[in-house]
Amino acid sequence: xxxxxxxxxxxxxxxxxxxxxxxxxxxxxxxxxxxxxxxxxxxxxxxxxxxxxxxxxxxxxxxxxxxxxxxxxxxxxxxxxxxxxxxxxxxxxxxxxxxxxxxxxxxxxxxxxxxxxxxxxxxxxxxxxxxxxxxxxxxxxxxxxxxxxxxxxxxxxxxxxxxxxxxxxxxxxxxxxxxxxxxxxxxxxxxxxxxxxxxxxxxxxxxxxxxxxxxxxxxxxxxxxxxxxxxxxxxxxxxxxxxxxxxxxxxxxxxxxxxxxxxxxxxxxxxxxxxxxxxxxxxxxxxxxxxxxxxxxxxxxxxxxxxxxxxxxxxxxxxxxxxxxxxxxxxxxxxxxxxxxxxxxxxxxxxxx
Amino acid sequence: xxxxxxxxxxxxxxxxxxxxxxxxxxxxxxxxxxxxxxxxxxxxxxxxxxxxxxxxxxxxxxxxxxxxxxxxxxxxxxxxxxxxxxxxxxxxxxxxxxxxxxxxxxxxxxxxxxxxxxxxxxxxxxxxxxxxxxxxxxxxxxxxxxxxxxxxxxxxxxxxxxxxxxxxxxxxxxxxxxxxxxxxxxxxxxxxxxxxxxxxxxxxxxxxxxxxxxxxxxxxxxxxxxxxxxxxxxxxxxxxxxxxxxxxxxxxxxxxxxxxxxxxxxxxxxxxxxxxxxxxxxxxxxxxxxxxxxxxxxxxxxxxxxxxxxxxxxxxxxxxxxxxxxxxxxxxxxxxxxxxxxxxxxxxxxxxxx
Numbered sequence: 001x002x003x004x005x006x007x008x009x010x011x012x013x014x015x016x017x018x019x020x021x022x023x024x025x026x027x028x029x030x031x032x033x034x035x036x037x038x039x040x041x042x043x044x045x046x047x048x049x050x051x052x053x054x055x056x057x058x059x060x061x062x063x064x065x066x067x068x069x070x071x072x073x074x075x076x077x078x079x080x081x082x083x084x085x086x087x088x089x090x091x092x093x094x095x096x097x098x099x100x101x102x103x104x105x106x107x108x109x110x111x112x113x114x115x116x117x118x119x120x121x122x123x124x125x126x127x128x129x130x131x132x133x134x135x136x137x138x139x140x141x142x143x144x145x146x147x148x149x150x151x152x153x154x155x156x157x158x159x160x161x162x163x164x165x166x167x168x169x170x171x172x173x174x175x176x177x178x179x180x181x182x183x184x185x186x187x188x189x190x191x192x193x194x195x196x197x198x199x200x201x202x203x204x205x206x207x208x209x210x211x212x213x214x215x216x217x218x219x220x221x222x223x224x225x226x227x228x229x230x231x232x233x234x235x236x237x238x239x240x241x242x243x244x245x246x247x248x249x250x251x252x253x254x255x256x257x258x259x260x261x262x263x264x265x266x267x268x269x270x271x272x273x274x275x276x277x278x279x280x281x282x283x284x285x286x287x288x289x290x291x292x293x294x295x296x297x298x299x300x301x302x303x304x305x306x307x308x309x310x311x312x313x314x315x316x317x318x319x320x321x322x323x324x325x326x327x328x329x330x331x332x333x334x335x336x337x338x339x340x341x342x343x344x345x346x347x348x349x350x351x352x353x
Numbered sequence: 354x355x356x357x358x359x360x361x362x363x364x365x366x367x368x369x370x371x372x373x374x375x376x377x378x379x380x381x382x383x384x385x386x387x388x389x390x391x392x393x394x395x396x397x398x399x400x401x402x403x404x405x406x407x408x409x410x411x412x413x414x415x416x417x418x419x420x421x422x423x424x425x426x427x428x429x430x431x432x433x434x435x436x437x438x439x440x441x442x443x444x445x446x447x448x449x450x451x452x453x454x455x456x457x458x459x460x461x462x463x464x465x466x467x468x469x470x471x472x473x474x475x476x477x478x479x480x481x482x483x484x485x486x487x488x489x490x491x492x493x494x495x496x497x498x499x500x501x502x503x504x505x506x507x508x509x510x511x512x513x514x515x516x517x518x519x520x521x522x523x524x525x526x527x528x529x530x531x532x533x534x535x536x537x538x539x540x541x542x543x544x545x546x547x548x549x550x551x552x553x554x555x556x557x558x559x560x561x562x563x564x565x566x567x568x569x570x571x572x573x574x575x576x577x578x579x580x581x582x583x584x585x586x587x588x589x590x591x592x593x594x595x596x597x598x599x600x601x602x603x604x605x606x607x608x609x610x611x612x613x614x615x616x617x618x619x620x621x622x623x624x625x626x627x628x629x630x631x632x633x634x635x636x637x638x639x640x641x642x643x644x645x646x647x648x649x650x651x652x653x654x655x656x657x658x659x660x661x662x663x664x665x666x667x668x669x670x671x672x673x674x675x676x677x678x679x680x681x682x683x684x685x686x687x688x689x690x691x692x693x694x695x696x697x698x699x700x701x702x703x704x705x706x707x
Contacts, residue, residue, distance in 0.1 A: 249438035253452030254426040
């Protein structure tokens, strides 16, 4: 099994003698369908982000981004778009379009710039090749406040995640490893807040943030979100699996309660912390409603709020939105790629028998 | 170096008392073994001594100082846990030095002690490995090493060998005995294995149901068990116990064997006669005998274990030297060795007959 090639592995079938069993077919349909369902929109997004505004408006849409080929013609300052045109005598030629008048197109042969040819627009097709409209990325990144938004988002995400991990793990440590009166009640209360959605507490939360002077400050975005019931619950359940004997051994080893938490419990809870870190990064990075409410000055916008500013009342700049959405996705994808192996590695319990 | 004394220690969990007033004193340098069936409170007692739990009442004294309210770390004791409780995310060296670092000991001194423990326990080459990369025996050594480096006044060991396979257990047992010899530190050792208790202990504390049944040297327990429980618990195979009725200081066993029950408490009434399987021989002509039908014969070469049942239905086991010709279904006649018969009164207490 171990020295099986990828081809052999993928080609495995349940049917005997290399024949197809109906479950093989069902599995393939299911997996391919699932892949399309999951990756299709993301792929579409990435491809579309390289399209020019004109091509985005095109119908029927294409998957790949195309750019029209252009040519410099003597006597014209700008490059002219190239078309394949069918002439009146039935022959076809590659011509450059000067301008369009009604249903007619004035064209010119790049080899013979002196002669103008009139062609009906139905008789010409654009010459296109795959091309990437990188300007979609470059322009907002250079000209607009996008780097500023990016920095704000990174700051909010990193700080919120660090504080979330610290406070939630401390709460989880106390709730899993100490026995005190009312512990279960506290736990129940924390878990119960899972059922309260943000929209319910939006107004009171806004009042609190306003009262504490955190309005229009990134800390106003960070602080209200750091205490998550999900995080406390997740970490507590994991910490319950860390044997008490380890803590007792540490206690015999002159470790203070803080050292037990910092040097024993935290390292052993690393897999759960990684999961929570992934969650927290994704939550904070994708957060839209709360930053939109707290932040009203443009230089404080996070990416998600900034993206929203490309959608004006009259004009939506789809090409920028698509490109910047891709940029916005990259960090979340990277975090998942690098942290996901932590999820599968459990190291606690290894020292115990 | 420490003397330890427990005075009327009681412990309750959720209102249920599990230790019912234990008094014990341990001399300096002594290896005391707590032994008893599971649930007898031996581990609980050890945790009370360690300071991991607090007694409900009673006092614990170390070197004459009352430490009942003192934290585990400040009692100067070291504990080896049944599961070893090695920190899985630290290397062996980090495991050993963790406790020393916490006391802000100079680095050079930590390194010296860790290296010395590594040499003593032959785990020097494993210093950079993690507990997961060690075998059971190696983990056991690291756990002991972690206790040694702290140079404690006493070691507390909670069933340290129970996770090892039988062969390794014998080797580690011998090593522990040597270690105690070399360090000459007070050790309190908890086990449910009477062989470990017998081979290691200077004194054994037999516990049952949260009470001390008897405290004595291993041979003292074997030769003069204080009551039926100790008699049955110590020694393998178990001591044979025959219920009998005494009249005028005499009890009769099946087959006509008469036992002198002495002038004291067991002169009349119900008694129990105890004879160890090893303390019987095949009856010679003219001797009073114990009679039984042979049910099973186990030939081990050097000795033969014979299981028999008396006419009254009491089964007994006898270990006969060599390879006597005994077959299943035979009627067995055996005689107890002189002075090797134990008599217990109706309450199960030993009756002194001398």
